Amino acid sequence: MGYLIAGNWKMNGSIAFAREITAALKAKAAHAPKATVALCPPAPLLAEVAAALKGTPIVLGAQDCHFAEKGAHTGDVSATLLKEIGCRYAIVGHSERRADHGETDALVQRKAAAALRAGLTPIICVGETDAERERGETGAVIARQMRGSVPETATVATCVIAYEPVWAIGTGKTATIADIEPVHAQIQALFAEAGRASAGLAILYGGSVKGSNAAAILACRGVSGALVGGASLDAEDFWRIVTACP
Ligand code: 13P
Numbered sequence: 442m443g444y445l446i447a448g449n450w451k452m453n454g455s456i457a458f459a460r461e462i463t464a465a466l467k468a469k470a471a472h473a474p475k476a477t478v479a480l481c482p483p484a485p486l487l488a489e490v491a492a493a494l495k496g497t498p499i500v501l502g503a504q505d506c507h508f509a510e511k512g513a514h515t516g517d518v519s520a521t522l523l524k525e526i527g528c529r530y531a532i533v534g535h536s537e538r539r540a541d542h543g544e545t546d547a548l549v550q551r552k553a554a555a556a557l558r559a560g561l562t563p564i565i566c567v568g569e570t571d572a573e574r575e576r577g578e579t580g581a582v583i584a585r586q587m588r589g590s591v592p593e594t595a596t597v598a599t600c601v602i603a604y605e606p607v608w609a610i611g612t613g614k615t616a617t618i619a620d621i622e623p624v625h626a627q628i629q630a631l632f633a634e635a636g637r638a639s640a641g642l643a644i645l646y647g648g649s650v651k652g653s654n655a656a657a658i659l660a661c662r663g664v665s666g667a668l669v670g671g672a673s674l675d676a677e678d679f680w681r682i683v684t685a686c687p
Contacts, residue, residue, distance in 0.1 A: 444476035444659065444686040445601065445643060445666035447502055447564065448673025449532060452483060458674075459486045463493035465676035469683075470497045476666065476686040479530050480673070484518050491527035502530030502564065505538060508551035510558070520552075520559035531556040532564045532668070534590050536607045546589025554592035557599055564601045564645065564668065565590050567628070571608035579606075583624055587631040601643040602628050603668045609648025611670060618661050621646055625663030652681025659686055 454462075459482060470478065481502035482490045491501050507517035523531055533556060534549030549565065556563040567586040569579045583604075591600070604624050609616050625644050633639035646658055647668030658664060659682075666686075672678045 443665075445479065445645060446476050446679075446683045446686065447479040447481060447530065447532075447645065447666070447668050448679055449504060449535070449647075449668055449670050450480070450482045450486075450673060451504070451537070451670055453674055454482055454486055456486065456489055459489050460493065462674070462676050463490055463499075466499060466680065467493070467497050469676070469680045470499050474498065474683050476683050478683055481530065481532055487523070487526050487528065500529045501527050502532060503528050503561075504532050504535065506531045506533065506552055506556055506559075506561070508548065508555045510555070520555045520561050524559045524561050528561055530564050530601070531561045532566065532603075534566045534586075536566060536568055536570075536605060536610065546586055549590040550592050553590065553600070554594055557592065557594050562599060562601055563595070564603050565595075566603045566605050566647070566668070568605040568607050568610075568648075574606065574608060579624065580627060583627055584631060587628060588634070591632065591635075593635065595637070597632075597638055597640065597642045601645060601666075602632070603645040603647050604628060605647035605668060611649070613649050615649045615654050615658070616646070618657070621658065621661045622663055625661070629663065650682060652678045652685070655682040655685035656687075 478499045479502045503523045506520040533552040538544045553563040569582040643665045645666040645668045650667040651672040
């Protein structure tokens with residue numbers, strides 16, 4: 442099973458930045474990376490990045506999508522349009538969207554289902570907050586999010602899960618092997634719970650992944666890639682993560 446390294450730019454970047462970093466990454470990607478590499482820029486930069494990545498093995502992802510195919514949803518973007526513009530992936534249920542926009546598991550599930558219908562691979566995010574972790578609720582939170590956010594139609598071939606402990610996002614605090622491996626195993630078991638095959642399910646880890654810690658994280662059992670925030674804004678550091686894939 443191949444590794445996936447996805448860069449989530451979040452609400453960062455500009456046209457000039459997109460041009461600069463895609464040029465740098467294009468040069469690096471000329472040496473056929475072992476992993477699948479995806480960039481998830483803000484929606485207005487998708488077309489720019491898609492054009493810049495043409496002819497490279499680097500693929501495109503969106504940071505969100507709407508659950509409907511089209512209609513009166515001001516400010517939202519449909520999975521169908523994201524597919525048309527060249528996306529392969531759509532992140533759904535990122536903890537920042539759950540927090541900033543009150544996205545519930547039920548809504549995330551509908552978004553993931555829409556992505557699947559459009560032929561996109563949803564990257565469905567789950568993860569506990571610091572307070573939940575302190576209260577020993579990590580397992581319960583992951584179970585609730587997995588059961589509520591993964592659509593029935595998802596299969597190992599069509600969907601990716603990302604474990605992003607909220608306390609490790611943008612904080613510089615990285616989870617240890619002891620934090621990561623049990624949750625990844627639990628995610629795989631929960632995926633199988635609905636009667637689905639779960640062998641080979643892609644489960645990314647996200648939360649302060651950078652060049653210096655990528656090798657240790659990517660070597661964890663059950664980790665098949667990384668969802669990278671801050672470090673994906675630096676071509677050198679991002680590529681260090683790509684080349685750290687075992
Ligand atoms: P950081 O890598 O900046 O911690 O962000 C992780 C993340 O949220 C990726 O989706």
